[in-house]
Each structure stands twice: as C-alpha cells, then as structure tokens.
Amino acid sequence: MGKPHVLAIPYPAQGHVIPLMEVAQRLANSGIRVTFVNTEFNHERVIKAFSQTGSVHELIELVSVPDGLESLEDRNDHGKVAATILKIMPGNLEILIEKINRNESDEIICVLADIYMGWAMEVAEKFGIKKAAFLPASVAMLALTINAEKLLDDGIVDSNGTPLKNKMIQLSPSMPKMSTMNLAWCLPDLTMRKIIFQSIIQNNKSIKLAEKLLCNTSHDLEPGALAFLPQHSSLIGPLISRHGNSSGHFWPHDSSCLEWLDHQPSNSVIYVAFGSFTVFDQTQFQELAIGLELTNRPFLWVVRQDMDRAYPIGFEERVKNRGKMVSWAPQQKVLSHPSIACFMSHCGWNSTIEGVSNGVPFLCWPYFGDQFINQSYICDDWEVGLGLEKDENWIVGHEEIKNKVEQLLTGDANYKITTLELQDKIMAGVKDSQKNFYQFVDWIIKGN
Structure with a gap:
C-alpha cells in the first residue's frame, strides 16, 4: 500500500497557487503524497521559477492540464479564464485522475480544490473520493460571494452583478463595510463582470459538495465573519512559510x-x-x-x-x-x-x-x-x-x-505598535491552526 495520495488544484492565479502550495508542502511533511495540478501555462512559469530559486518536497509532483486558452491569449481577462476553465478543465481533470488511478496502490483518495474551482468537487463525486475545499481569500470575501444571489434578490445588484445603487453595505454588523461599487466581481468590462458573477452563483452550488473547508485565516483576524462558515470548516491560517521560502511563484525572485x-x-x-x-x-x-x-x-x-x-x-x-x-x-x-x-x-x-x-x-x-x-x-x-x-x-x-x-x-497614531499587537494575537493562535490542520490530515488518512 502506497502513501495516502491527494490531488490539489488551485484557481489559476498567483494569489491562489502560493497558499495552496504551502498546504501541499505541509501535507507532504505529514507523509501524504500530493499531485499538484496547475494549468499548462502556469505550470511552465512555476517550473521555471523553481529551477532558479527553489525546490519542492519530494512527495509533491507538479503536473498540468490545459485551461482551454491559446498560448498568447490574455490570462488577465478574468471573465474569459472563468468561462473557459468551466468548459475545458473538468474533463481534463477526470482524464488525469483516471490515469493516476490505474495504479491501485497510487489511487487519489481526496481532491483538495480551491473554493472557486467548485466544479472539481463534482469531479471528485464522480470518482467517489473525498472532497475538500480551500479558501485562499478572507472569510469576508467568501461571505460576499455566497451571498451573491441574496444581493440580487434584495435589489442591490442586477442579474449581471452590476450595482443598482452606490451605497455602503454590511453583511452583518460585525463585518467590514463594503462599497457596492467595489464588489469583488465589479470589473470595468461589463461582459467580464457578468461572466464572473454568474460563475460565482454556479460555484456556490458546486461547492456545497465539499466535506471539509480549510481557511487561510484565524479567529483574531476575522471574528465577525466566521458565522458565515459551514460547520465543516477549519481555520489553518496564517499560512506563512516557516523559513520564508514560499513556493509556487510565477516569476523567480531577485534575492x-x-x-x-x-x-x-x-x-x-x-x-x-x-x-x-x-x-x-x-x-x-x-x-x-x-x-x-x-x-x-x-x-x-x-x-x-x-x-x-x-x-x-x-x-x-x-x-x-x-x-x-x-x-x-x-x-x-x-x-x-x-x-x-x-x-x-x-x-x-x-x-x-x-x-x-x-x-x-x-x-x-x-x-x-x-x-x-x-x-x-x-x-x-x-x-x-x-x-x-x-x-x-x-x-x-x-x-x-x-x-x-x-x-x-x-x-500621532502609532500604527507600528498597533500592528505589533495584532501580530502577537495572530501568533498566539498558531497552535490552534496547527491542531486543525493535523485533524484534517487524520481525516484524509483515517476518515476521522
């Protein structure tokens, strides 16, 4: 019997790849094998950066699947990326899992996907394997996206996600205020905005299949937002590399x-x-x-x-x-x-x-x-x-x-002192985050 094997797949953006790679490194340190799936475009960038400035744990294998875009197409066109991913990547991920699972001692037992790649939960469901989601953003951001339909029903945005009024809103009294003009999907391009908004609503349905949700946050950072999390959530943040050697960058560092x-x-x-x-x-x-x-x-x-x-x-x-x-x-x-x-x-x-x-x-x-x-x-x-x-x-x-x-x-306000006080609170909660992470590892291995 081989080591427990997890497939991890981030949303194809730098801010999503780096924290999930940190989770993969920690899983590998716990004796779990990880197949880390980037898009072909990002895979090439990560490999090139690794060759100059870093390395990856021996239990992590970096692989890729097509994202459906041509090599010269703009990956900063978020609407096009979101729409194409949904059409192309699920089928490619199925093919990859089937290929890996031909070796029974090497079978994938869990898919760990970026929460904004909810379709991967549907792929895992087809194979009857464990389903876990990872939130690389704040819980406040998750609270906003899972309330997208409510904002539509309440007349705050239209069916394209466009704000109907310029106003400040709060999802709860203990949450940060948000301007309707700066909602996460409010990109200047209206077509792109519509695609992103509709993909968020679709994603909200898919992600309900997840059995576990890992969050890169802590109680001290977002106490007011945590009420929006489902019961199967675990706080494992802050995900900071212990030696400052974070992995998964698209460009090599200039040290x-x-x-x-x-x-x-x-x-x-x-x-x-x-x-x-x-x-x-x-x-x-x-x-x-x-x-x-x-x-x-x-x-x-x-x-x-x-x-x-x-x-x-x-x-x-x-x-x-x-x-x-x-x-x-x-x-x-x-x-x-x-x-x-x-x-x-x-x-x-x-x-x-x-x-x-x-x-x-x-x-x-x-x-x-x-x-x-x-x-x-x-x-x-x-x-x-x-x-x-x-x-x-x-x-x-x-x-x-x-x-x-x-x-x-x-x-007059000493921002440095306030920041150091927050730092102390966050660092004091790291033990709880580590405990939550090891409980996740046990769930992967034993099902506990």
Whole structure:
C-alpha cells in the first residue's frame, strides 16, 4: 500500500497557487503524497521559477492540464479564464485522475480544490473520493460571494452583478463595510463582470459538495465573519512559510534585494509591491515614482517585467543611493526583515496576511476583487494602515503618496505598535491552526 495520495488544484492565479502550495508542502511533511495540478501555462512559469530559486518536497509532483486558452491569449481577462476553465478543465481533470488511478496502490483518495474551482468537487463525486475545499481569500470575501444571489434578490445588484445603487453595505454588523461599487466581481468590462458573477452563483452550488473547508485565516483576524462558515470548516491560517521560502511563484525572485536591505537602517524602508495583476497606466506609474522620491526615504519597489516601466527622466540616477527596483521579491523574507518600515500594497489576502504576521503597517492601494474588503480590515477594523486616495482624475498623486507615508510613519497614531499587537494575537493562535490542520490530515488518512 502506497502513501495516502491527494490531488490539489488551485484557481489559476498567483494569489491562489502560493497558499495552496504551502498546504501541499505541509501535507507532504505529514507523509501524504500530493499531485499538484496547475494549468499548462502556469505550470511552465512555476517550473521555471523553481529551477532558479527553489525546490519542492519530494512527495509533491507538479503536473498540468490545459485551461482551454491559446498560448498568447490574455490570462488577465478574468471573465474569459472563468468561462473557459468551466468548459475545458473538468474533463481534463477526470482524464488525469483516471490515469493516476490505474495504479491501485497510487489511487487519489481526496481532491483538495480551491473554493472557486467548485466544479472539481463534482469531479471528485464522480470518482467517489473525498472532497475538500480551500479558501485562499478572507472569510469576508467568501461571505460576499455566497451571498451573491441574496444581493440580487434584495435589489442591490442586477442579474449581471452590476450595482443598482452606490451605497455602503454590511453583511452583518460585525463585518467590514463594503462599497457596492467595489464588489469583488465589479470589473470595468461589463461582459467580464457578468461572466464572473454568474460563475460565482454556479460555484456556490458546486461547492456545497465539499466535506471539509480549510481557511487561510484565524479567529483574531476575522471574528465577525466566521458565522458565515459551514460547520465543516477549519481555520489553518496564517499560512506563512516557516523559513520564508514560499513556493509556487510565477516569476523567480531577485534575492539581491535582501542583501540591499541588510545595509539599510532598521525600520526605514518603504516596501512597494502590488501583486501579480495590478496594472498602472504611464501617468500613475510616474506619479508613484515621484511620490517615492519625495519621501526622501529608502524604498524597495517591485516592478514586474510585464509593467510598462518608463521612469521619470533622471529618476533612477536621483534615487540610486536609496531606491532599489526588482522584478519580483521573496516577499515573506522581505517583510520579516528589520529594515522594513511599511508596506505599500494592493492588499491581496496573501500580502495582507504576510504583512500583519510580520508586524508591518500598510499603505493600501487596492486594485480589484477582494482587495477592497481587505483594505477595510486593515484601515477600519484592525487600524494598522492608511488608504491612498485618488484625485478627480482617478490618480493617486505624488503629494498624496508623500503625505500618507509621513502620516503612517511619523503621525500621532502609532500604527507600528498597533500592528505589533495584532501580530502577537495572530501568533498566539498558531497552535490552534496547527491542531486543525493535523485533524484534517487524520481525516484524509483515517476518515476521522
């Protein structure tokens, strides 16, 4: 009899792959074999990044299935990705499981799927194997998506997910407030918005098949949202790599930034990173550059290779002694570095978790999806950061950037102390998260 074998499948986006890969690493450390299924496009990127900056546990096998898109099609078109996945990937996943299960000693006994890949629960049901879902986002985000139909019935959105009124809503009195203009599916493209909204409603039905739900959160982070979780849920967050060596990145890290940080004063550096999707036009990019220059503070700025990187004339020369630009950074190691003073972030849930787990205050610049909910947590609930406001042209100006940095780091409210207090609470709950995780392992192996 071989080792227990789990198939893990994330939603094909960076912020979904990394935390599920951390779960896979922990399963492997517990003696469970994992087949980790990326789309072919993302598989190539992960393998290439691994070859330069990392490795994977010997019990984890990285495999791929087609996502149905052509190689040059835009994977940032979330509507197209969601629609094509639903048509193409279920059949490909069935073929993969059938192939693996031909060897009886190697059979898949559990499918662990991203909660937004609910169709994978239907595939597991066909094979009569255990079904578990993983929530890589906040529980507040889950609460929003599972209430999508209620928002439709209550007349807050129409059948395409478009808000009928510009107002603030709360799913419960203990939850963060949300603007109807910033609901997770409210993308500018109306066709894309409709596809995402309808796929969420469909996904809500599929995910009910899950027997277990693992959540990358904790009681101290989201006490008010936990009432929305089904009874079979377990909190296993924060999912932070113990040595800062998170896996599953789409780009290799530029580790030279760690050596650069070693030469900066303690609690001095502005870390600037906006995840894998955020896009700035040229005006906004230059305003950000000028704003960082005006702070007169050292900064580490992650400027992805796919960004249009036209810096202001003379900028690189002027900031060469206190500014470091890299194409991708080992973020967990950066955020745990003593020289970091604050984190200018898009507020993806992984970045949010990593920042508060390392006691780093935030400057919030959300882009889409759950990032606006996460900003509400950071600024309103936890009070560990400030939001960056856009002007009448929808631009965050250089003076706004300069002023908010100063307010965060030298203002009357001591955001650093508040963040360290939250960090202490989160870290105190890690034992409970570990216990929940080992109970999940027992369920996989023994059915308990």
